Amino acid sequence: MKKRIVILISGRGSNMAAIAASAKSGILSDCCIVTAVVSNRSEAPGLELAGKSGIPAVVVESSGISGIEFDRKLTKAVEIFSPDYIILAGFMKVLGPVFISRFTGKIINIHPADTKLHRGLGGYEWAFKKRLGTTKVTVHFVDEGLDTGEILGQREVDLRGADTLEEVERRGLAAEHEFFSEILRKIFAGRDSNANEWSDIKCAE
Numbered sequence: 001m002k003k004r005i006v007i008l009i010s011g012r013g014s015n016m017a018a019i020a021a022s023a024k025s026g027i028l029s030d031c032c033i034v035t036a037v038v039s040n041r042s043e044a045p046g047l048e049l050a051g052k053s054g055i056p057a058v059v060v061e062s063s064g065i066s067g068i069e070f071d072r073k074l075t076k077a078v079e080i081f082s083p084d085y086i087i088l089a090g091f092m093k094v095l096g097p098v099f100i101s102r103f104t105g106k107i108i109n110i111h112p113a114d115t116k117l118h119r120g121l122g123g124y125e126w127a128f129k130k131r132l133g134t135t136k137v138t139v140h141f142v143d144e145g146l147d148t149g150e151i152l153g154q155r156e157v158d159l160r161g162a163d164t165l166e167e168v169e170r171r172g173l174a175a176e177h178e179f180f181s182e183i184l185r186k187i188f189a190g191r192d193s194n195a196n197e198w199s200d201i202k203c204a205e
């Protein structure tokens with residue numbers, strides 16, 4: 001059975017679009033269906049991208065309500081789609097305890113740095129300011145902490161010669177877009193899979 005996934009976004013949605021494309025006709029096409037995109041901001045450009053891909057897009061506005069109220073509303077909105085996994089792709093809110101306990105072990109995030117070295121916002125600014133020769137993007141389970149969940153995989157990004165923040169981001173995002181789908185394929189196929197290459201991993205029968 002293909003996994004049902006809901007993708008949470010707050011903004012641009014380029015990782016969401018990359019996963020949606022993989023699920024439609026790429027390396028996730030036999031693994032999962034994107035059942036909905038949920039944004040906590042009505043003006044998120046990613047909502048339009050979701051619409052263009054024919055994916056139901058839902059807004060649960062986070063501004064103007066308490067954290068607890070948002071936590072409950074978001075939980076209800078996502079539950080409707082009966083997801084096997086919830087994918088955070090540029091979702092800029094820390095999830096509350098109601099949501100986390102309802103979906104424990106099913107929430108996966110991508111972070112633009114090594115979560116052991118840099119947590120929270122500004123992963124590419126951090127790498128750029130430190131003039132790192134390489135950085136890592138990290139896919140991890142989400143727990144109650146800020147980028148503290150179990151690491152599922154990391155991809156190294158070569159930053160040598162990247163003289164501007166824009167170039168650091170460009171290289172990082174290119175790695176994110178490819179790596180996120182690859183690691184999700186492994187996870188959806190079962191975490192015990194011994195295969196190293198995504199193409200060796202079998203998903204749905």
Ligand code: GRF
Nearest residue numbers: 012013014015090110111112
């Ligand atoms: C990405 O760099 C992701 O790692 C981070 O937020 C950014 C979202 O970009 N969590 P996009 O909305 O997917 O384009």
